[in-house]
Amino acid sequence: MKCVNCGATIPEKWPYCPICGMEVSSKQNTRKTHPIDKRKKRARRKRLAKMRRQRRMLIFAMLLPVFILVGFFIHQISYSGQISKGNKALMFSEYEKAEKYFKKATKKNRKRVEAYEGLAKLYVEKKDLESAENVFLSAIAMQPSNTQLYRSAIEFYLETNQPEKVSEVLNDCEYETVLKDLKEYVTPKPEFDLPEGTYHEVQEVALTSKGNKIYYTTDGSDPDVYSEKYKKPILIHKEGKTQIKAISVNKNKISSVIASKTYNIELPMEEAPAVRPSTGQYEKATQIEIMVPEGYTAYYTMDGKNPSDPASSAMQYEGPIAMPEGQTLFNAVLKKNDTEKYTPITKRNYVYKPGE
Numbered sequence: 001m002k003c004v005n006c007g008a009t010i011p012e013k014w015p016y017c018p019i020c021g022m023e024v025s026s027k028q029n030t031r032k033t034h035p036i037d038k039r040k041k042r043a044r045r046k047r048l049a050k051m052r053r054q055r056r057m058l059i060f061a062m063l064l065p066v067f068i069l070v071g072f073f074i075h076q077i078s079y080s081g082q083i084s085k086g087n088k089a090l091m092f093s094e095y096e097k098a099e100k101y102f103k104k105a106t107k108k109n110r111k112r113v114e115a116y117e118g119l120a121k122l123y124v125e126k127k128d129l130e131s132a133e134n135v136f137l138s139a140i141a142m143q144p145s146n147t148q149l150y151r152s153a154i155e156f157y158l159e160t161n162q163p164e165k166v167s168e169v170l171n172d173c174e175y176e177t178v179l180k181d182l183k184e185y186v187t188p189k190p191e192f193d194l195p196e197g198t199y200h201e202v203q204e205v206a207l208t209s210k211g212n213k214i215y216y217t218t219d220g221s222d223p224d225v226y227s228e229k230y231k232k233p234i235l236i237h238k239e240g241k242t243q244i245k246a247i248s249v250n251k252n253k254i255s256s257v258i259a260s261k262t263y264n265i266e267l268p269m270e271e272a273p274a275v276r277p278s279t280g281q282y283e284k285a286t287q288i289e290i291m292v293p294e295g296y297t298a299y300y301t302m303d304g305k306n307p308s309d310p311a312s313s314a315m316q317y318e319g320p321i322a323m324p325e326g327q328t329l330f331n332a333v334l335k336k337n338d339t340e341k342y343t344p345i346t347k348r349n350y351v352y353k354p355g356e
Helices: 035-077 079-091 095-108 114-125 129-142 147-159 164-171 176-181
Strands: 197-199 203-205 213-217 234-236 240-249 259-265 280-282 287-290 296-301 326-336 346-352
Touching: 079 095, 079 114, 095 114, 114 129, 114 147, 129 147, 129 164, 147 164, 147 176, 203 259
Parallel strands: 197 259, 280 346
Antiparallel strands: 203 234, 213 240, 240 259, 296 326, 326 346
16 A cells, blocks of 8 residues: 555555554545554654754754854945944054945945944044044035934034034025924024114114024124123114124024124214304404314314325314414314214415504
């Protein structure tokens, strides 16, 4: 009789196949299976199962070293493997090797930040902050919506004491999702309530930045947290151009980019100065007076020369002047303080001949 399962020959009256343990079907053997035969059958199955397990374990044991070698090789050439080797080289100050591994990692996965962080750390150790910064800026330029890259760049700026650059990198970001995720670092620049331009009277400029402190300068220098702190509107009273630069600083001590506006004050000029007495001939001693309005200084000459010309050796008016004998060509002018602006000239022709 042949086994229907494996084809082996089954001895006559055997209730199961001696090879695979398959029970003889009713068509092969219509006789009832004796209880002893059932026990043998179960024992047989257990032995076969044990043998199969042993074979699988043997095969696995033989292949395990191969799996380990393949896994190790894959890890070595993977992104994680390159990062691991780069960090190890960096630990021993092998900068060229570390740079090579980190750059390989960036080519394998441009979205993950570990390789960029490794490169930046390498350049920081070499005291090359510019190259370290360019690592992040170049990566962000290629992936402007990668929040993790922005976060790594911000951490780099804070760790290297460059908090003022945080707002610079975020100011160029056009992705609302990035700005929302990094809102604790976003600091809007101050707003000015007065448009820049030319004004003909003294002005006040108010600055606002909701919930943030404001620092400013009026001398053209860039402001920082050591500059003048804004407390009240800034008075612009000097003639000429005044540039106000201001920054906001949030509760995390992150400063905004600089906001700047320039104001030009041109106050109206006085007319030619009033001079008394008027032109004429005098026989009695007389005082010459110049009316000097507030904010101006008067200059004069007594030889007909232009008092606003530096070469004229004009004298500054400090009080009434005794009219000299003979003919005097008296010229007077007003100069607006803190400027180089002069009024028109007032001219007088005096002839003083004392009476006998």
